[in-house]
Amino acid sequence: MKPSRDKSANRRRVATLVAAERMEAIRLSDAIADLAEPGFKEDESSRLLSQYLSARGFAVEFPWKPMPTAFKATWGRGKPSIGLLAEYDALPNCGPRESDYGHGCGHNLLGVGAAVGAVAAAGMLRQAGLDGQIVLWGCPAEELVAGKVYMARDGAFRCNDAILGWHPGGANAVGRSGHAAIDSMLFEFFGRTAHGSHAHNGRSALDGVILLDVAANYLREHIPENVRIHMCIRHGGDAPNVVPAYAKAWYYVRGKDRQQVDDVRRRLVKCARGAALATETKVQAKRLTGCYHRLRNEILGDLVEANFKLFGPLTVTAEDRKRVRQAGKKPEFAAGLPAGPESQSRGSSDEDNVSWLAPFTRFSVACVSKGTAAHHRDYAAQVKWPFAHRGMLRAAEILGVTAFELCADAALLARARDEFRKGTRGFVYDPLVTPKQKPPAECP
Numbered sequence: 001m002k003p004s005r006d007k008s009a010n011r012r013r014v015a016t017l018v019a020a021e022r023m024e025a026i027r028l029s030d031a032i033a034d035l036a037e038p039g040f041k042e043d044e045s046s047r048l049l050s051q052y053l054s055a056r057g058f059a060v061e062f063p064w065k066p067m068p069t070a071f072k073a074t075w076g077r078g079k080p081s082i083g084l085l086a087e088y089d090a091l092p093n094c095g096p097r098e099s100d101y102g103h104g105c106g107h108n109l110l111g112v113g114a115a116v117g118a119v120a121a122a123g124m125l126r127q128a129g130l131d132g133q134i135v136l137w138g139c140p141a142e143e144l145v146a147g148k149v150y151m152a153r154d155g156a157f158r159c160n161d162a163i164l165g166w167h168p169g170g171a172n173a174v175g176r177s178g179h180a181a182i183d184s185m186l187f188e189f190f191g192r193t194a195h196g197s198h199a200h201n202g203r204s205a206l207d208g209v210i211l212l213d214v215a216a217n218y219l220r221e222h223i224p225e226n227v228r229i230h231m232c233i234r235h236g237g238d239a240p241n242v243v244p245a246y247a248k249a250w251y252y253v254r255g256k257d258r259q260q261v262d263d264v265r266r267r268l269v270k271c272a273r274g275a276a277l278a279t280e281t282k283v284q285a286k287r288l289t290g291c292y293h294r295l296r297n298e299i300l301g302d303l304v305e306a307n308f309k310l311f312g313p314l315t316v317t318a319e320d321r322k323r324v325r326q327a328g329k330k331p332e333f334a335a336g337l338p339a340g341p342e343s344q345s346r347g348s349s350d351e352d353n354v355s356w357l358a359p360f361t362r363f364s365v366a367c368v369s370k371g372t373a374a375h376h377r378d379y380a381a382q383v384k385w386p387f388a389h390r391g392m393l394r395a396a397e398i399l400g401v402t403a404f405e406l407c408a409d410a411a412l413l414a415r416a417r418d419e420f421r422k423g424t425r426g427f428v429y430d431p432l433v434t435p436k437q438k439p440p441a442e443c444p
């Protein structure tokens with residue numbers, strides 16, 4: 001029997017390799033949880049992951065291209081080349097205190113789970129004496145939906161024959177459908193200041209922002225119902241008796257696919273131009289980042305689903321239930337994969353851009369109790385608990401065995417690539433950001 005086809009032998013091999021990494025994985029994941037570094041400032045978290053992979057025989061490029069907290073770790077040689085995605089940024093207001101950053105999306109688990117998955121896949125290839133390359137991409141600032149957008153612009157991901165990702169959550173899922181496409185837009189208005197008592201001499205940039213928002217509100221009636229437009233005013237002047245010469249508003253446009261977002265964004269830019277015309281101000285519209293919707297890959301989805309089922313549901317202990325109960329939550333945990341179709345997430349992720357550059361799929365493993373809100377400190381409070389560690393190690397097993405099987409079974413990989421080729425026929429990847437544009441290091 002071919003090494004790739006004997007699923008139960010593969011399961012045993014990957015479980016042994018992941019078990020050997022268990023202590024180090026927990027140490028790293030807890031350390032990254034405590035660091036809780038914001039996007040593009042994950043200096044220590046990215047260093048810890050790079051050092052771990054380097055110690056396991058990966059060749060590490062750190063930093064990778066212009067982003068100081070991006071890295072690329074490569075093991076092995078020849079083809080095929082399988083990529084894995086790691087993230088490690090934290091979120092504001094998710095720490096123990098209101099003002100602290102915390103891992104409210106579990107990216108400490110995500111980064112380490114992916115890294116251990118890469119180590120396990122490399123170990124399986126070594127044991128089987130097979131050619132192949134495992135590439136772990138260290139991707140900064142997923143929460144700013146930016147890291148992978150800029151990495152993709154700079155040439156990442158195309159070298160891989162397939163790419164796998166995972167995410168910790170309150171539920172298990174294969175996650176074939178991906179997320180909403182998005183454009184993150186900054187509108188800056190430039191007017192002319194004047195004393196408030198001589199406001200007829202001034203032209204208010206804030207009026208420009210307000211009129212843009214009024215126009216956007218009218219626009220909402222005439223766009224598809226699923227499209228969401230979110231906004232906040234980032235600068236609106238300094239004093240009521242000084243006509244604001246400068247104002248800016250930050251918008252998100254989300255839709256089911258790239259085309260829908262493109263259409264609505266163009267119309268929103270017209271609203272801004274109209275607002276500038278009416279207020280005799282100037283407006284500059286800039287896309288800070290943008291994401292595609294997911295190009296599904298059923299072959300990879302089926303493979304991940306089969307490997308998910310291979311391991312069965314995670315064990316839940318009395319201790320796990322006790323911790324959740326003590327935190328004032330229902331002591332319930334997701335068991336197994338849900339039946340029935342899943343739908344596209346309303347949120348957005350830069351990982352879906354990757355799906356247009358290589359065959360891609362991702363899955364979720366329950367690492368916190370059922371119904372725990374993501375991007376919340378209730379979630380961050382659970383990411384160092386034993387259940388979260390077990391979920392992270394399970395993800396590493398699924399990633400490890402899936403990456404190995406893609407290397408070992410040429411026909412399987414060819415089918416995934418064939419599906420990808422059909423899906424991208426005639427498609428040209430638009431990076432959505434300009435060649436010289438710098439990633440948005442913080443809120444604009």
Ligand SMILES: [Zn+2]
Nearest residue numbers: 105107142167
């Ligand atoms: Zn996340």
